[in-house]
Amino acid sequence: MALTTLKEILSDTREKKYAVGGFNMNSYEDSEGMVMGAARKHSPIILMTSMACVKYVGLHQLVGMVKGMSDSYQIPVCLHLDHATDYDLIKECIRAGFSSVMVDASKKKYEENIADTRMIVDYARAYGCSVEAELGKLGGREENVVVSEKEKAYTNPEDVPRFVEETGIDALAVSIGTAHGFYKAEPKLDFDRLDRILKLTKCPLVLHGGTGVPEEDFRKCIQMGMSKINVGTQLKKTYTDALKEALRENPDDIDPRTFMRPVKEACAQEIMRRIDVFGSENMA
Ligand code: 13P
Secondary structure (H helix, E strand, O other): OOOHOOOOOOOHHHOOOOOEEEEEEOHHHHHHHHHHHHHHHHOEEEEOOOHEEEEEEEHHHHHHHHHHHHHHHHOOOEEEEEEOHHHHHOOOOOOOOOOEEHHHOOOHHHHHHHHHHHHHHHHOOOOOOOOEEOOEEEEEEEOEEOOOOOEEEEEOHHHHHHHHHHHHOOOOEEOEEEEEEEOOOOOOOOOHHHHHHHHHHHOOEOOOOOOOHHEEEHHHHHHHHHHEEEHHHHHHHHHHHHHHHHHOOOOOOOHHHHHHHHHHHHHHHHHHHHHHOOOOOOOO
């Protein structure tokens, strides 16, 4: 099964009131576990790689591996480059076979964000690759992309229609009160702002910073029309907690698979829990 584009994987989310999870991966074991979990639920899934993850795993290794998983499990899998600011790397990923990329020019001025995003959209179209972009600035750290408390800014709904129209993007990340990483205090989502944005565009919307957001907030966003929800930090913790436990429980074992099998399973379970909340079961 070929990799699925973001455009296709999100196409009926708003109408059917479910969201597809965008999950940050870092290695073979977590990716395999996540796709395994999605397949058990017969759900589509978006595997997201940071720029650092592309360098860590290797560009062609990543594409080959995720394509292989999509073939084995026979569910729609989108391979997405998350929060990319390096345009050469974005183009390399597109040429190598990624089915979606996020161009993050959100720190730039509105006009520049439009121009840069449009340039990537034009490039991606020729390869049948989708593009996500961001308006507003989400606080916190996502790998190399850091936005301080002072810099962070909510999405201005009035900026949305022209941005979507002129860039031709397939999905828009909005800043409505979530942040990347663990929260120090429970996030307060600005649902009125989300409502205004949804009324102004048909473009599928993306909620970043999913780790630590209460389930009822996810459900409310999805009922309103949110299409994609990103979770990263929690999965890193799930991975390392499972690995530490397996190491503790098997101090004399030297077979790597003894430690990595529970990691895969823990990632699968985490994804299955998310799918229950996001409502994407049986949507594959
Ligand atoms: P968290 O790491 O806070 O879950 O956010 C992930 C994300 O939004 C990736 O783009």
